[in-house]
Amino acid sequence: MSTRRASRLRALAAKVRGFLRRPRRDTEFDVEIQEHLQLLAERFVVQGMSREEARAAARRQFGNVTLLQEDRRELRTFLSLEALWRDLRFGVRMLCKNPGFTMVAAVTLALGIGANTALFSVIDGVLLQPLPYPHPEELVAVRHTAPGLNVKDLQSSDSCYFIYREQNRTFQDIGLYRNDSVNITGLAEPERVSALDVTDGVLPILGVRAILGRTFTRADDSPGTAKTVMLSFSFWQRKFGGDRSVIGKTITVEGESRQVIGVLPRDFHFGGRDVAMLLPMQFDRATTFLGDFSYQSVARLKPGVTLAQANADVARMLPIVLKSFPMPVGLSPKTLEDARIGPNLRTLKQEVVGDMAKVLWVLMGGIGLVLLIACANVGNLLLVRAEGRQRELAIRAALGASRGRIAGGLLLESFLLALLGCALGLALAYGALRVLVATAPTALPRTNEIAINGPAVLFTLVLSLFASLLFGCVPAFKYAVAPQLTALRESGRSMSESRHRHRARSALVVSQVALALVLLVSAGLMIRTFRALIHVDPGFVTPSEIQTFRVDIPDTQVKEPERVVRIEEEILHKIEAVPGVSSVSLSMSVPLDGTQTTGPVFEKGRPYSQGALPLHRFRFVAPGFFKTLGTPLVAGRDLTWSDIYNKVPLAIVSERTAREHWHDPASALGKQIRVGPKDDWREIVGVVGDVPKFEGDNIEVIRSAAFFMRASRAGSASLMEDVQKAVWSVDLELPIADMHTLEYYYSKSIARTSFTLAMLGVAGGMALLLGVVGLYGAIAYSVSTRTHEIGIRVALGAESEDVLKMVLRGGFKLAGFGVGIGIVAALVSTRYLANLLYGIKPTDPPTFATVALLLIGVALLASYIPARRAAKVDPMVALRMSS
Amino acid sequence: MDVKKSEVLQGTLDLMILKTLEALGPLHGFGIARRIEQVSRDVLQLNEGTVYTSLLRLQQQGWITAEWGTSENNRKAKFYSITKRGQKQLELETKNWERISGVIGRVLRLEAERES
Numbered sequence: 001m002s003t004r005r006a007s008r009l010r011a012l013a014a015k016v017r018g019f020l021r022r023p024r025r026d027t028e029f030d031v032e033i034q035e036h037l038q039l040l041a042e043r044f045v046v047q048g049m050s051r052e053e054a055r056a057a058a059r060r061q062f063g064n065v066t067l068l069q070e071d072r073r074e075l076r077t078f079l080s081l082e083a084l085w086r087d088l089r090f091g092v093r094m095l096c097k098n099p100g101f102t103m104v105a106a107v108t109l110a111l112g113i114g115a116n117t118a119l120f121s122v123i124d125g126v127l128l129q130p131l132p133y134p135h136p137e138e139l140v141a142v143r144h145t146a147p148g149l150n151v152k153d154l155q156s157s158d159s160c161y162f163i164y165r166e167q168n169r170t171f172q173d174i175g176l177y178r179n180d181s182v183n184i185t186g187l188a189e190p191e192r193v194s195a196l197d198v199t200d201g202v203l204p205i206l207g208v209r210a211i212l213g214r215t216f217t218r219a220d221d222s223p224g225t226a227k228t229v230m231l232s233f234s235f236w237q238r239k240f241g242g243d244r245s246v247i248g249k250t251i252t253v254e255g256e257s258r259q260v261i262g263v264l265p266r267d268f269h270f271g272g273r274d275v276a277m278l279l280p281m282q283f284d285r286a287t288t289f290l291g292d293f294s295y296q297s298v299a300r301l302k303p304g305v306t307l308a309q310a311n312a313d314v315a316r317m318l319p320i321v322l323k324s325f326p327m328p329v330g331l332s333p334k335t336l337e338d339a340r341i342g343p344n345l346r347t348l349k350q351e352v353v354g355d356m357a358k359v360l361w362v363l364m365g366g367i368g369l370v371l372l373i374a375c376a377n378v379g380n381l382l383l384v385r386a387e388g389r390q391r392e393l394a395i396r397a398a399l400g401a402s403r404g405r406i407a408g409g410l411l412l413e414s415f416l417l418a419l420l421g422c423a424l425g426l427a428l429a430y431g432a433l434r435v436l437v438a439t440a441p442t443a444l445p446r447t448n449e450i451a452i453n454g455p456a457v458l459f460t461l462v463l464s465l466f467a468s469l470l471f472g473c474v475p476a477f478k479y480a481v482a483p484q485l486t487a488l489r490e491s492g493r494s495m496s497e498s499r500h501r502h503r504a505r506s507a508l509v510v511s512q513v514a515l516a517l518v519l520l521v522s523a524g525l526m527i528r529t530f531r532a533l534i535h536v537d538p539g540f541v542t543p544s545e546i547q548t549f550r551v552d553i554p555d556t557q558v559k560e561p562e563r564v565v566r567i568e569e570e571i572l573h574k575i576e577a578v579p580g581v582s583s584v585s586l587s588m589s590v591p592l593d594g595t596q597t598t599g600p601v602f603e604k605g606r607p608y609s610q611g612a613l614p615l616h617r618f619r620f621v622a623p624g625f626f627k628t629l630g631t632p633l634v635a636g637r638d639l640t641w642s643d644i645y646n647k648v649p650l651a652i653v654s655e656r657t658a659r660e661h662w663h664d665p666a667s668a669l670g671k672q673i674r675v676g677p678k679d680d681w682r683e684i685v686g687v688v689g690d691v692p693k694f695e696g697d698n699i700e701v702i703r704s705a706a707f708f709m710r711a712s713r714a715g716s717a718s719l720m721e722d723v724q725k726a727v728w729s730v731d732l733e734l735p736i737a738d739m740h741t742l743e744y745y746y747s748k749s750i751a752r753t754s755f756t757l758a759m760l761g762v763a764g765g766m767a768l769l770l771g772v773v774g775l776y777g778a779i780a781y782s783v784s785t786r787t788h789e790i791g792i793r794v795a796l797g798a799e800s801e802d803v804l805k806m807v808l809r810g811g812f813k814l815a816g817f818g819v820g821i822g823i824v825a826a827l828v829s830t831r832y833l834a835n836l837l838y839g840i841k842p843t844d845p846p847t848f849a850t851v852a853l854l855l856i857g858v859a860l861l862a863s864y865i866p867a868r869r870a871a872k873v874d875p876m877v878a879l880r881m882s883s
Numbered sequence: 884m885d886v887k888k889s890e891v892l893q894g895t896l897d898l899m900i901l902k903t904l905e906a907l908g909p910l911h912g913f914g915i916a917r918r919i920e921q922v923s924r925d926v927l928q929l930n931e932g933t934v935y936t937s938l939l940r941l942q943q944q945g946w947i948t949a950e951w952g953t954s955e956n957n958r959k960a961k962f963y964s965i966t967k968r969g970q971k972q973l974e975l976e977t978k979n980w981e982r983i984s985g986v987i988g989r990v991l992r993l994e995a996e997r998e999s
Contacts, residue, residue: 007944014943032912032935032961039913040931063930071936075943 014075029072037062083405084412091413095420101385102417105378109421109467111766112374114428115367117452117460119759121433123360124459125450131349132267132449134207135300140310141351142174142297148340156297158283159290159325161199163317164299170313174299175201176281179273183552183735186252187239192552192737193276195253200280205300206270212236213247213262216280220261223284229258233266235276253279255556255733269448290325290336298348307345314343352445359756362522362832366763369519371467373767376512377774379471382414383505384781386475407476414472415465422464426452429460478504506814509778513818513855514825516771520854521826523764524847525837526757532839533753543742546629547714549723550706550737557733567730568622568705569641574726575709580719584709585624603661603673626652626688628708629742634658635665636686651682658687708742715741756836771855776862779811783866791875800871807870811863812856819852896929896937898980901965901973904947909964911954912938938963946972 037058044054059065095102130136142164144154161176168174180195200221209215210230220228229251231240240246250257264278301310318341327336386393393406430452437447551571553564568586575584623639626632634655643650651673658668665687672681713719720739727734747754783790790803830842840847903918904910910918915938916931923929941947946969954960965973 010944011940028961029935031959033932035911035958035960036913036916036931036935061931063932065932068932068936072939075936075939 011075029069033062033065033068087405087409087412088416090409091416094413095416098385101381102420105381105417106420106424108374108377108381108770109418109464110424110428111770112371113418113421113425113460113463113467114432115763115766116364116371116463117425117429117456118432118436119360119364119367120459121429121452121456122436122450123364124453124455126446127353127357127360128455129449131352132269136349137347138172138301138303139205139348140299140301140307140345141348142299142314143344143346143351144293144314144341145344146339146341148338153344154341155293156295157290157293158281158288158295159292160318160321161283161295161297162285162288163321163324164297164314165201167317167320168313170302170305170310172300172302173201173205174297175199175205176283176295176297177202177270178281178295179275180279181552181737182254182277182279183554183557183733184251184253184276185255185733185735190733190735192550192735193235194273195277195279196270196275197279197281199283202270202298203278205298208265208268208270210262211265212244213260215262216278221280221282223282225282227253227256227258228261228280229253230262230264230278231260232264232268232274232276232278234274236263253277254554288325290322290327307347311343311345314345318343354445356445359836362836363756363759363763365829365832366519366522366760369515370763370766370770371463372470373512373515373519373770373774375467375471376508376515377770377777378417378467379474380505380508380774380778382410382471382475383478383508384777386410386478387785410476411468411472414468414476418464418468418472421467422460425464426457426460429456474504474508505778505782509775509814510818510821512771512774513815513859514822516767517819517822517851517855518826518829519760519764519767520851521822521847522830522833523757523760524851525830525833525840525842525844526753526760528840528844528847529836529838530753530757542630543746545710545712545714546742547709547711547719547723547739548706548742548745549720549739551727551734552705552737553734558731565644567734570730571707571727572622572624574729575707575723578709578711578719578722578726580713581709581711583624583628584707585622585628586705586707587621587625603671621652622705625708628710630710632689634687634689636669636684638686649680649682650685652686652688653684655687655689658684706738753836753838768858772858772862775811775815775859776865779807779814779859779863780866782810783807783863783870787870787873790870790873791877794873795875803871804864804867807867808860808863811859811867815856815859818859819855822855823848823852896933897941898973898976900934900937900941901946901969901976904963904965905970905973909950909952909962911952911960911962913960915963941969944972945969 037055040058040061041051041054044057045051049057131139133139142156142160144156144160145152146154156176158176161174164171164174175198177196177198180197181192182195184191184193198216200216200218203209203215211233213230215230216228219225231246236242236246246260247262248259250259252258258279299310301307322336396406397403433450433452437450551568553567558564558567572584572586575581621639622644623641626638635658636652639650639652653668653673655665658665662668662671668684668687671684673684674681709723711719720736724736727736793803794800826848827843834842899919899922900915903915907914907918912931912934916929916934919929919934938947938949942949942963945966947963947965949961949963952960952962
């Protein structure tokens, strides 16, 4: 209705006018009222009352003048705004008056809020923010699946790339890429840098432009054309000092000269690591075979195309791929058919984030619990304080303050407290985030996109508001809403605590114990997982003393395979001579670094049915490999260099493999096996202990070799200098890369678990600390308010032991309740942890029992100290104290 | 205080004051209170102070104006009078009131018939 709206507008306009002119007193109105009252009184006098009676009667008939004035004020101005301002000032004053309480509460909140903000920033940067490319929702990772090989997740292949590029109906474009590392020579000393091989489509698909020069074209990506390279911003700065004339220059990559055609933007990040340069793939369609699924693939969907449509499109094209290219030598077409390769596209974001999403949400849940516990603590503090202010609140209520006003005031104080906590929490989160990003780079994708930004600050504010409502509700509800008439009559704390008064605090204690239990159980499960992971025997001893590095010898640098082996052996001998090195060897890869070759292993003379291929991991190693790692030789002998030069096909198997196939290690010796149907039959000459993998010897030349040495100086710069000298004394053109101790790879392989463990551990520790403090505070305070009652009990003949028992029983009951509720909650919530766990069930009874006992113990301890104090109370003192 | 009841009462008081001013011309607060007391006899118990709240509200809406003057016994008093807009509003409200009270009356009669 427009008239109503108009009238409301007029009232509002009047209010605004009144608000602006607020200080002027309403004197005219006072005159009017006085006049009215006088006229009324005169009338009563005429009716025969005395002056006094008449005045009183007039007042009665007129009604409450103060109330009337308030009504008028409300009509003329914004009363609620004024009240808010008054409450705000009052709240600030109350907080300043009690700085100890304020600090404790604010710091508690800051811990909870800060931890949440930090983790939210991580989740926001890693999971919520779209990838930093234009229209990221169109980007997909083209992956496959091969149920026939029991492989859930398969990358893409060059053969697929050609067909998808030419015959798709759903992609704007598709590209292939692969992580690579290359030797750079000719620029100061030789260097090995990480690189990314790409097809020409990758950069346009991502919407990345060169800041200098150009990106790859189809011509750059075709075989037989001039070799080109794009440099990363940092490599360009580091090697060329940002010189813009770098375009057109040539650099030597893997012994080949390549022309620099462009420089990438500074913020270019792709493939999960920072690369120094991009190289074109230059696939040759004429020599492409089926089945090399070792490339990652990215595609941009046409606008409006769904993932399901793209999957269907790929499924349509896969049979075409199989028909269009020849099989690699030695593989029958049936093998690929049996693999039943299918499409498994996913968004690029899923590909980048991987399974970290689950970990992060679990952590967010844990940290959220910490905030709840912090809220319970602060609620408890407020409750204690409100109890002290009971009389003040009761007087305000008696003087006519409405319940809403009082509750609002209390809530406002809570909100101020939360804001303080929010500010401190943001500072805390800022610090925590720097530590987090610095310590978790291997486990966490997109770390470069993590920051405290707008959404995170907003999240923090909303969180504080939510928290203040949560803990502010407790005292506001209890003291403003519940009837408080008795409070005035009770003189302070003279009365014994009623059951009713107890209830809010008990509920807080119970919920705190329950929440802490859930968190501690989660942290406990992660600790057990971590222990289980550590106890998986990796097959080597004291990894901190094993230094590894890689040397790559590209065929452009050294052509003859024979010479490659000679060079490698020479390097080995040179390193052997380095002081402090007790043994040294090489292999095609470092254990646990993620690159492992898995393939079928056949035994000579044993029938194999199709489809039931015994898969084993294997690795090509050089003599001394096991000695260097500290893996014991169980039977037979190690390889020798003469075996290698004579190209005798030999193999060493693990003890477990030997037992599985031949029942005992000794009988494995002399048996013949091969990896893959085209391999030579290899005679088993040795069996080694506790390496859970099959090991074959070096028959092909390892051009990219991982060197191992056992040395007490492992990890030191001086050792690496010596090693570098040793390598360069053999060949000055060989760079050394990836210098790490084996321990580095080891901790990297359990990085995700240690990250989760560390985070949950921090959350669990905070929960335990806050829980203990809260529990102690609540029980101690409740005992102190019962001093009077305890005094009476003692005066009536209770032994101090009885008092002790009574208080302890109270604490035990609360903790027991909390533990019971917590166990149920934990049983429900630890299911979400299930696939982060290893070697342990989410309902692991020892973990649950330990945590439950721990919490009950803490509760008893928290009760014991105040209980003992209470038991020592002199009854006379206790009774006098409150009279 | 029950919010619903007081709002109805307020609205009614506003209407009564408007009507009083229309019928009797400019009046001061005391006069208005007397007039309402007279008309309502003992049916309505009125805190006379609330008349002033009502008057302020009506003033804010621009339905009445106020002017200082001298009362019949030569005292300074504020005289309120109805404005053009106030008269229109009074007409509207009166019609509204009659319509609603008519409806309510009919409903109540219906209920009564069924019960008898």
